Amino acid sequence: MLKEEARAAQPAARAPIYAKAAEAYAAAGALSGATHHLINAASLWRLAGDGSASEAMARRVLVSIDGDPDEPETPYWRGATRAEALLLTGRPAEARTALAEAVAVAPRAYEDHAPTLRQFRLLCAALGEPTDWLEALAPPRSLHFAGHMSVRADDADVRAAVRALVTTERIGFAFGALAAGADIVVAEELLEAGVEVDLVLPCDPERFRALSVTGLGADWARRYDAVLAGGVVAKVVGDGAPPTPAALQLAAEAAMGLAILRAQALQSEALQLVVLDPADGQGAREPGGADWASTRWAAGDRRQLVIPAAREGGPPPEAPSDPSHLLAALLTVEVDPELLESVAEALVQAPATLAPSAWMEGSLRLAFADPVAAADAARRLRAVVGDAARMAAHYGVVTRVEAARLGAPILAGVALDLPRAILAGMPPGAWHVSETFAAGLAAARTGDRPIVVGELAGLPILAL
Structure with a gap:
């Protein structure tokens, strides 16, 4: 708690709080002998400005790791702890190698990687070391996706844009709905690229299928079923009744927020991909729709990619309105x-x-x-x-x-x-x-x- 208090404090007030946190970790380490306690003490002393105390404790950590290979700790944390100690003892090149090796041992342990990388960024800044090398080790980014329902079933431009975004932005998690049209096209490409897809629906999947998929053709219904069977997670945020505009808005807000929360938890970034018809012009439109979601996301000063795609066919079905x-x-x-x-x-x-x-x-x-x-x-x-x-x-x-x-x-x-x-x-x-x-x-x-x-x-x- 003291460590978080120091991070949240104004810069001028952080050093004494970091020092107090270091003393607390050192006291815990004296009792437990655990390298987790000792490396935190070393790092916090460095952030408090006490380089000699930090380096002395970091050397003790390295001795402990080498002398007790059976310490009850995961291989990732042992490797990350060693990397942190190397950084604090003036061996940044060895620290980089050690941290890369630790991440390679548990490449999908993103919840573990995130606090480590946060700590390394702080320490590198305090030591005057570059931080750009940490980007390659960072957890993947999160994505919110949305789009209109009249996208062509075989729209190659949309598919290519999704694949390019996943690659260039290192997308690992995605959140959105699964209506016919853009949602399904995007979800298919995300799954093909190995992205973890969480669907956020305003009602149960069968009701959603009847409202937002089957009316646009049997092929969309087949593809909807295939995505659902493809290992996605489906969350229902409505009240169990047939979806109204309020439920559609709730699902859209929840999908955007879940993408942001995942990025926060992993110390990464949330982006938005939205497929819009340029002929629609600018504006928020109905709450919960793709235009509305795009405007809402942009208002938060977050990055987004807008993919232009002309509508095909007649207007999509609308959710029954109920002002109550x-x-x-x-x-x-x-x-x-x-x-x-x-x-x-x-x-x-x-x-x-x-x-x-x-x-x-x-x-x-x-x-x-x-x-x-x-x-x-x-x-x-x-x-x-x-x-x-x-x-x-x-x-x-x-x-x-x-x-x-x-x-x-x-x-x-x-x-x-x-x-x-x-x-x-x-x-x-x-x-x-x-x-x-x-x-x-x-x-x-x-x-x-x-x-x-x-x-x-x-x-x-x-x-x-």
Whole structure:
């Protein structure tokens, strides 16, 4: 925790925090003898500006590795630790070779590579060493893909552009839907190139097939089935009902956010590939569509590749519209009843809610238009309810019911139950959210670093 605190601090304030973290790791290493503790102490002393202490500890690490080949550690971590020690003892060329060999031992252990490379970038900067050589060892990038449904079935230009992007940008993970047209063409090429494809759908695959694939021809349906059988992961983020525009938007936001979250976890970069018809002109169009996704992605100042592809045939089928179905960022906050007056005052400054708040079993349930609004309200409420109070959130589709006899609209739907379920299993002071909420937040803003802390009925839960 001290190490992360130092990284988050202003540059002028980092050295003493790094030194304190180094002392903590050194103390742990004195008890355990583990090279993991000792190399962290060495690196943190280097970042704190204490080169002599850093080099002395790094030499001790090298002696320990050579003297105890049976230390209970994975081959990758032993190799990476040795490389780090070599760097800290003034042997950068040997460090490069050792780190490359460590990565080669476990080439797909990206979650292990990411923190190592982050540490190396910091150390190289502190030592005045170049960092460009680390790019070749970095985990692959993530991709969000989208496009219109009227792409030609045999569009060679789209296929060639996808293959080129995968190669030049080292794409390893991709997130998107699987509608007929561009989605299927892109997904086929990604799978052929060995990319791990995660599909994010607004409803179950069979319903999605009927709505967004079969109406454009039997060949698209065959190809859809082949992609599903090709080892992809399919996530359903809707409410189980036939998809409405709200569910389509949710799936698009979640796919963009999941690409960003994967890149954050691996210390890499998320890009977007979108197939658009130049004749459509500029504009966001309907939320959830390819044009909208392109505009939304570009607003985050992230890189994207737009592939032009003229539409072929008539207009694609549209999801049935239902204005009572809307997206809601659902926030549940543990509140002492004596603080309700203060909570109400804090909410005056927060974004507007979609419906009146509801009180149940010691917690307050609030609904906002999007995760950014809910996160803003959570920040304001934390100052009122205290550090020990628990908060949970989910982003999903709800139904707004105009209940005149109750004097105000009410929200209904299965999404409303998830925040309470998350809250029930949380420790004091935690702020946990569903993966869909975290993805929606990541798609809308930068700076959050959610961490997966568990699952609930198979759904990932993250801490903010």
